[in-house]
Amino acid sequence: MRTGKIMLWIVGLCLLISLPAAADLTKGPYLQNLDIDRVTICFETDLDGQGAVEVGTDTGYGETFTGQGTAFTHDGVTVYQYKIAIDDRDADTLYHYRVVHGGVTTEDFSFVTEPDHLTPFRFVVFGDSRGGAIGSPNIEHEAAIAAIIDEGPALYFNTGDLVSGGASLDNWAYFFVAEHDLMANVPLYPIFGNHEDDEEDGLTGDDNWGRYFAPPDANRHPTYYSFDYLNAHFVVIDVEKWETLLVPDILQNGWLRDDLDAANENPKTNFTFAFLHEPPFSYKAGRTGNTATLLILNPIFRDYGVDAVFEGHDHFYARHEMGGINHIVTGGGGAPLYDFQTWPQPQTMPGYHAHDKSNHYMVIDLEPEIATLRAFRLDGTLIDEFTLEHDPPVWPADDDTVDDDTVDDDTVDDDTLDDDTLDDDTGDDDEIDDDATDDDAVDDDAVDDDTLDDDAVDDDAAGDDDDDDDGCGC
Numbered sequence: 001m002r003t004g005k006i007m008l009w010i011v012g013l014c015l016l017i018s019l020p021a022a023a024d025l026t027k028g029p030y031l032q033n034l035d036i037d038r039v040t041i042c043f044e045t046d047l048d049g050q051g052a053v054e055v056g057t058d059t060g061y062g063e064t065f066t067g068q069g070t071a072f073t074h075d076g077v078t079v080y081q082y083k084i085a086i087d088d089r090d091a092d093t094l095y096h097y098r099v100v101h102g103g104v105t106t107e108d109f110s111f112v113t114e115p116d117h118l119t120p121f122r123f124v125v126f127g128d129s130r131g132g133a134i135g136s137p138n139i140e141h142e143a144a145i146a147a148i149i150d151e152g153p154a155l156y157f158n159t160g161d162l163v164s165g166g167a168s169l170d171n172w173a174y175f176f177v178a179e180h181d182l183m184a185n186v187p188l189y190p191i192f193g194n195h196e197d198d199e200e201d202g203l204t205g206d207d208n209w210g211r212y213f214a215p216p217d218a219n220r221h222p223t224y225y226s227f228d229y230l231n232a233h234f235v236v237i238d239v240e241k242w243e244t245l246l247v248p249d250i251l252q253n254g255w256l257r258d259d260l261d262a263a264n265e266n267p268k269t270n271f272t273f274a275f276l277h278e279p280p281f282s283y284k285a286g287r288t289g290n291t292a293t294l295l296i297l298n299p300i301f302r303d304y305g306v307d308a309v310f311e312g313h314d315h316f317y318a319r320h321e322m323g324g325i326n327h328i329v330t331g332g333g334g335a336p337l338y339d340f341q342t343w344p345q346p347q348t349m350p351g352y353h354a355h356d357k358s359n360h361y362m363v364i365d366l367e368p369e370i371a372t373l374r375a376f377r378l379d380g381t382l383i384d385e386f387t388l389e390h391d392p393p394v395w396p397a398d399d400d401t402v403d404d405d406t407v408d409d410d411t412v413d414d415d416t417l418d419d420d421t422l423d424d425d426t427g428d429d430d431e432i433d434d435d436a437t438d439d440d441a442v443d444d445d446a447v448d449d450d451t452l453d454d455d456a457v458d459d460d461a462a463g464d465d466d467d468d469d470d471g472c473g474c
């Protein structure tokens, strides 16, 4: 009897040794490139083999999409990057998914496909989340992610400097942990910052960017792209490689002008938002503004009537109008905050609207004819609010924008049954602020920047020489 038990233990041990090691996902899963009928689900593992994503409208799933990982080896360690396209989906539908790989099945996550009819939606913008490490978390970054999850956006954007060193695998490892609960369920649209423009230990920030992200426009360099979502056109620009990328493609090939022209010709879009890292002005002491943004991009934004440009680089909130274009600096996502210049004070500058030294994020609620943009501190208090208005876009007749019945089923509310997210009645019963009242917080401080960082102190791996007060540079 005793001998029999020993034999069973030995057989069991042999079986365990012969089985492949179970693999945890080392990154993700996370969503990229969402559309009406598809999304890309990305993850990384430390074990080769076929990866599978089970998908369905409930947790019974029902369909399985598979793909092979792309091997990447550095310092003798190999990981596998998966980008599995989930296509042939229905529009405006909640799907559950989970990843199965190497004997491991993840918990349940979800995504919602883009609607195919005109309806209000929300997106979030924040930036400069850099800092933190596995075992040494960036509290502000993680608090910002928790707050953004509570806002329930359809999409979210990071205006750059996602990590301190774009070439650092350790930095990215922490980033994917810090943002996991958000990016597993809401697609991230990242903007390449100067801290991503990094080189270390034989790796570059561009190498990592290309491995991790799957932007909508596969025909372009992955650090700049554009896409439509409902009635908005979004364009993401990389100003860090302005000599090698921005100038040839935007100035010589006219990509940005062609893109914005097409957006203006598209009757279904009536709002255009641009995203880049370094603004054309700065309220940070010792900084001016980014020359390429100021001299190359802003005139194009003006020519094509871009509604707002979201930026980062300065670790605070600021809103400034330049040449008729709204520039919004939202760099309060976790990097050490900057002080404002004291002379001239920001509020004395032409074009000034608002500024606030705080960790924060922006919520943009887009309705057919009005966009409401609000900036919130992480404690939920309001920093700034303003609206933009346009004539309604033109969508197919079956996607009605006028409500003439007693059952509210569209984006314009004109009856007594208020059952949508548009607030247009006297009884305020929703979360959307539809007034033009600006209840900005107070503000206060001046001006860098160039595409070549020239501040006095260099403290990061990206060749950044800003005169930073965070000991980290830029």
Ligand SMILES: [Fe+2]
Pocket (backbone or CB within 6 Å): 160, 161, 193, 194, 195, 277, 312, 313, 314, 474
């Ligand atoms: Fe930056």
